[in-house]
Amino acid sequence: MRASERLARIFGTSHTPRGDVGLALVVAAFAALLLWQAAKVPPPFFDPLGSAAVPRGVAVVLLLLAAIVLVRALLARPWPALERDTGYRRRPDVACGIVALAVAYVGVMAAGVLGFMVATILFLALGTALLATFRRRQVLIGLALAVVLGIGGTLLFTEFFFIDLPR
Amino acid sequence: MLADLLGAFGYIFSPVPFLWVLLGTTLGIFVGAVPGLTGGMLIALSIPLTFTMNSTHALVLMVSMYVGSVSGGLISATLLKMPGTPSSVMTTFDGFPMAARGEAERALALSIGASLVGGLVAGVFLVVLSVPLSRWATTFGPFEYFAMVLMALVLIASISQGSMVKGLLAGALGIAFALPGLNPSDGQLRLTFGWHELDGGFALLPVLLGVFVMSQIIVDAFDIEKNATPIKVGGASLLLSGRTWRQHGTNLLRSSVIGTWIGILPGVGASISSMVAYATARSMSKTPEAFGTGSEEGIVASEAANNANVGGALIPLITMGIPGSPIDAILLGALILHNIQPGPLLFVNNGDFVWALVAAYLLANVLMFAIMTVSVRWLARLMLIDRALMLPAIFVACVVGCYALHNRIFDVWVMLFFGLVGFAMARCRVPLGPFVIGFVLAGILEEELRSGMQLTADGFWAILDRPIALAFLAVSALTLVWPFAQSALSKSRNRRAKETLS
Structure with missing residues (x-):
């Protein structure tokens, strides 16, 4: 051997x-x-x-x-060919996009540019649009959810859980 | 013991704890049923929401989530050929073919029933073994505890899925990330790179949320186009006859014991349990060729074992403070965050609390059976929930959870960083379980080693006078050396075979 x-x-x-x-x-x-x-x-x-x-x-x-x-x-050389999954299309662009959006979301709150509520509404709406690859129906549902969750979430976390969220 | 358990049942059946068990089990099943969401994710996300809760209620909720999530995975494994949780992988092999040939209800009924039996058998072991084990563990000194934690880390790394080297690497990385900050024994700051935010080290919660939740969000975004059409569940009954269960009795018991035993081994998750039980059931079956084509025995073995693993894994957690699986590492973190000191003295100092967890575990299994039997047709629709709507909201919950810990954005950045680390590790097939367990156990490992060395003039070598510690070290060494020995053995076997041929 x-x-x-x-x-x-x-x-x-x-x-x-x-x-x-x-x-x-x-x-x-x-x-x-x-x-x-x-x-x-x-x-x-x-x-x-x-x-x-x-x-x-x-x-x-x-x-x-x-x-x-x-x-x-x-x-392990010769290295095998790169994996190709034929079942569905992988979306590294969407993954990179969601990470970039997450960094921007945290960044604007850290820099004090936007408060939690506005930043969250924007993040949820854009995040859903990106993950739904900008399909109109999901974008609209995402927008509505973003407003509800952004406002409702802020009220829940500040008034019920007493968390002092970034303003 | 029985009186304690009965007392705990009295407590758990009172309205508030009962509601937490019901809520935890239901949420767990929900998360387990949706591919891309895991029990670890749910429990890690729940920790910040439990800060203001009574500690017992908080942990009762999380243990119920654990039970529910492991069981919920069987729905998508059977109807979608997509395991809702990693522990249901083996169920897809037979559950889906059975559902595809029009027996979806029977496949689900077998899975749900086997999950209940597995959970209850492990519960018996949990009740019987916990007290003697924790009594034994209270006799440990620092060196014994150090050697046991070391053994746990080596076992976790070597038995975890994938290669042993990557398992060990993950464990060592976990320990390395736990080191920055103030060393409590001598007050020295180390590995902080001059960042004062790191003086207290990386907080546990952002690391857990990053590794388990953020990394999963990135993975799900990566695979956002992965979709499948589920098989519809018909109107047939989900309750099977006693004859069917008698027919599977031996397999059920054997797989449950395997699942419990593997659960007790530190760090080995439910997926390994179901694999071993499945392989054993196939090797002992009269019809091994049917496995993988819709075999009832395969479904029973996989589901009994993965649920039994949950109970088995709770044993080292509550008796010694050693997580029996990656999710138990999160539970260990939750205990610490709720100011409950895990370890051998947990039973002595918080006996009622521990018995409440045991009772919650048993009740959660029964509730899981009832909820899934009644509502599996409705639960099956959960698999169609659009991930594009869920993932951003989950991330926002992570951000709030991390921020609420110390009211500082730094912890949110830490969560993001560990999300990327977790994603990179997953891409390189480095298991996340040993990383988290290494991170959680690093502090105990160093503290016990330091205490042991301070208690003796012989330094580290005093460990040679401690037989239990030596035994733990021997197991660690054997685990590490085994692949080498295996290689040497197979080499000599090959040589002998060649000689015989020539």
């Missing part, structure tokens, strides 16, 4: 090699960040463990696992 086959048998075969290469690199960078920050922690006085020991240990484990993930991905 070849060494690569043995490694593949032990650690399993990578089914998502492209993603795994990215995952390994991101995890390794994150572990390096942990080590860098842990190095800034002063040594312990009375505590035998100190505050830096666990972050260092976890960073080393992460580096080791990232290396294994990378090796698994590289051993």
Whole structure:
């Protein structure tokens, strides 16, 4: 049995090699960040463990696992063709759009540009329109729901749950 | 024990707790029935709404949601070939073919009945095992507790779905994200990058909402065009004869015990239980070829096991503070947020509370059976709810929940960040369960290790004098080494086979 086959048998075969290469690199960078920050922690006085020991240990484990993930991905070459799901069309554009909209929604409230009620009505209406791929009927239902939920939700959270929402 | 349980039943049947159990079970079934919504999502979203509630009512509500959501998944698994929750995947293999050939009512009746039996069998184990286990756990010192948490993390990572390496990676990432902030033992700030918002670390709720809810919203948006037409449920009765249940008795009991046992193992969710029970039922069946084509045995095994898993998973949670499944990690977080210290002393300090949870669990199973039997035809229509209308509203609920925690937007950003992390992990097939459990258990792991080392002059090596701790460490090591040993064994077997051939 070849060494690569043995490694593949032990650690399993990578089914998502492209993603795994990215995952390994991101995890390794994150572990390096942990080590860098842990190095800034002063040594312990009375505590035998100190505050830096666990972050260092976890960073080393992460580096080791990232290396294994990378090796698994590289051993999986030649990489299979990208997955194609024929059952339905995947919509990364809609997913990116909803994330961008969510960031904008939180951002305008954080910056104090809009209060919770107005921002929520806008987010709900636009979010529904985007997820419904701008089909007219759903857009209109979404708009009505947005107004009801925006006003009703604000009243519910502030008057019933006493939450001090962004104004 | 029995007196405690009866007392708890007396409490749970009083109007307010009963209504919470009824509401929780109904909401759970609703969420379980809608593909794209999960029990974890519902429970995480409910936590902020329970801040002002009595702790017992809050946890009773969440345990009922847990029971309902695992059961609700069978509806879409049977009628839509789309598991409402991951634990119903195995039910699709036989439930849908059976429904497609015109036996939808029988498939649903078998699933609902098996869910009830699974839940009740696990309930018996929950009642019988909890007290002795928690008594045993109270004898643990810091090293035993540290070794047990470590074992739990290793088990979670290695038995969770997907590869062991990715499971371990998820667990380690969860621990890493729990580290920033003030270290309570020496007052040192660490890994905060100079951000004062991080002085208290990442709060549990935004992390839970991000990983379980926000990431699911992104996944659902990604798959927004995934639609299917459900099979219609006819007017036939959903109550089966005693003869049918006797025919499936052995399978029901076996699958329930498998589900309970796997539930007790830390971190292993209901989907693994139903897979193991399904595989066992097939290997012991007189007609294994029927599995996957609409076999009644397959449906019974899958549904009995996934519901039994819920009860089994509650055992380590209430006796030792170790989550038996990813959803239990959320429940553990809810306990902490409600100022109830989980762990071996939970029974000693909050015995009535724990028995109320056990009683709520048992009642939720019975209510689940009643609700689903009566209203499954109506519930089946829930699967057609437009996700485009639901997802934005769910996100707004997440935002309010995170913001309400400390009245600061930072927690909302944290939720968004962990939503993206959860989505990226799901895309790379890194399991989310070990991540959340690692995040929840990291604090306990470090605290117990530190306490153990402070109690002795020998430092970490004093653990070698503690047999129970050593046993836990040995199990962890064996779990990690097993794939290597398996590889070596198969290598020698191959060599021997070649020698025999030559």
